[in-house]
Amino acid sequence: MYKPKNLQDRITHRLKISLGHLEKVITMVENQEYCIDILHQLQAVQEGLKSTGNLVLENHLKTCASDAIKKGETKKAIAEIMQILEKKNI
Amino acid sequence: MYKPKNLQDRITHRLKISLGHLEKVITMVENQEYCIDILHQLQAVQEGLKSTGNLVLENHLKTCASDAIKKGETKKAIAEIMQILEKKNI
Amino acid sequence: MYKPKNLQDRITHRLKISLGHLEKVITMVENQEYCIDILHQLQAVQEGLKSTGNLVLENHLKTCASDAIKKGETKKAIAEIMQILEKKNI
Amino acid sequence: MYKPKNLQDRITHRLKISLGHLEKVITMVENQEYCIDILHQLQAVQEGLKSTGNLVLENHLKTCASDAIKKGETKKAIAEIMQILEKKNI
Numbered sequence: 204m205y206k207p208k209n210l211q212d213r214i215t216h217r218l219k220i221s222l223g224h225l226e227k228v229i230t231m232v233e234n235q236e237y238c239i240d241i242l243h244q245l246q247a248v249q250e251g252l253k254s255t256g257n258l259v260l261e262n263h264l265k266t267c268a269s270d271a272i273k274k275g276e277t278k279k280a281i282a283e284i285m286q287i288l289e290k291k292n293i
Numbered sequence: 294m295y296k297p298k299n300l301q302d303r304i305t306h307r308l309k310i311s312l313g314h315l316e317k318v319i320t321m322v323e324n325q326e327y328c329i330d331i332l333h334q335l336q337a338v339q340e341g342l343k344s345t346g347n348l349v350l351e352n353h354l355k356t357c358a359s360d361a362i363k364k365g366e367t368k369k370a371i372a373e374i375m376q377i378l379e380k381k382n383i
Numbered sequence: 384m385y386k387p388k389n390l391q392d393r394i395t396h397r398l399k400i401s402l403g404h405l406e407k408v409i410t411m412v413e414n415q416e417y418c419i420d421i422l423h424q425l426q427a428v429q430e431g432l433k434s435t436g437n438l439v440l441e442n443h444l445k446t447c448a449s450d451a452i453k454k455g456e457t458k459k460a461i462a463e464i465m466q467i468l469e470k471k472n473i
Numbered sequence: 474m475y476k477p478k479n480l481q482d483r484i485t486h487r488l489k490i491s492l493g494h495l496e497k498v499i500t501m502v503e504n505q506e507y508c509i510d511i512l513h514q515l516q517a518v519q520e521g522l523k524s525t526g527n528l529v530l531e532n533h534l535k536t537c538a539s540d541a542i543k544k545g546e547t548k549k550a551i552a553e554i555m556q557i558l559e560k561k562n563i
Contacts, residue, residue: 263508328443382562
C-alpha cells in the first residue's frame with residue numbers, strides 16, 4: 204500500500220487517482236457507454252476532487268491562514284477564504 | 294429603506310425575507326402553480342439562505358474563530374469549520 | 384402521525400416543516416447562539432428544501448415533462464428542466 | 474479552432490481540456506504553490522466537469538430518456554435520472 208510521506212504527497216496522490224479516474228470516464232465516452240453510467244463515474248471524479256479540495260483548504264486554515272490571523276492579517280486571510288467558500292453550494 | 298444596526302440585525306432581517314419568500318412558495322404549491330415556476334422560486338429561497346449562511350460563517354471566522362486561533366485553540370476551531378464546509382458542495 | 388393524502392399535500396407539509404425550522408434558526412440568531420450551531424441548523428433547513436425540491440422535480444418529470452415529451456414537445460420540456468439543473472452544483 | 478463533429482466529440486474534447494487542467498493543478502501542488510491559488514484552479518476544473526456533466530445529462534434527456542418515456546418506460550427512466558440529481562446540491 205502506498206503511504207504518503209506528508210500532506211503534499213497525499214494531495215498529489217489523491218489528485219493523480221482522480222486524473223486516472225477521469226481518463227477512464229473519457230474512454231467510456233469514446234466507447235459510447237450508457238450516459239447514466241458515465242454520469243455516475245463523472246460524479247465520483249467530482250466527489251474525489253471536492254474531497255481533496257477540502258483537504259487543501261483544511262491545510263490552508265491550519266497553516267497559512269492561522270499564521271496570518273496570529274500576525275493580525277485577519278481581514279485579508281478571511282477575504283481569501285470567503286472567495287473560495289462563496290463558490291461552494293448550500 | 295430598512296437599515297440594520299449591526300450584523301445580527303442584518304442576518305435576522307435576511308432570514309425573515311427568506312421566511313416570507315418560503316411562505317409564498319407554499320402558497321404556490323397550494324394553488325397548484327406550474328412545478329417549474331415553484332422550483333425557480335424554491336431555488337431562489339435556497340440561494341438566499343446559502344448567502345446568509347456565508348455571512349454567518351464570515352462573521353464566525355472574523356470573531357470566534359480568529360479569537361480561538363489567537364488563543365492557540367486552532368485545532369478545535371478548524372475542526373468546527375471543516376464540519377460545516379464538508380457539507381457544502383464542489 | 385400525519386398522513387398526506389397526495390403529493391401536493393406531502394410537498395406542502397414538508398415545506399411547512401422547513402418553515403418552522405427556519406423560524407427556530409431566526410430565534411437562535413436573535414438569542415445570539417453560537418454561530419456554528421446556527422450554521423448546522425441552517426444547513427439542515429437547506430437540506431430539507433433541497434430534498435423537497437427534488438420531490439417537486441421528480442413529480443414534474445413523471446407528469447408534465449413526460450406528457451410534453453409524449454406530445455412531441457421534447458425540446459421545450461428539456462430546456463425548462465436544464466434551466467433548473469444548471470443552478471445545481473456538481 | 475477545433476470544431477467538434479458531434480456531441481460525443483464535444484464531450485470528449487471538453488473532458489480532455491479538464492484533464493489537462495487537472496494535470497496543471499497537480500504540478501502546482503508539486504511546486505508548493507499557494508493553497509488559495511491551487512483551490513481556485515481546482516474549483517475551475519470542478520466547474521468544467523460540472524458543466525460537461527450537464528451536457529451529458531441534457532443529451533441523455535433528449536435521446537435515451539425521451540425514447541424510454543415514449544415507449545412507456547417512464548418509471549425506470551425517471552428513477553435513473555433522479556439518482557443522478559439527488560447527488561447534486563441545492
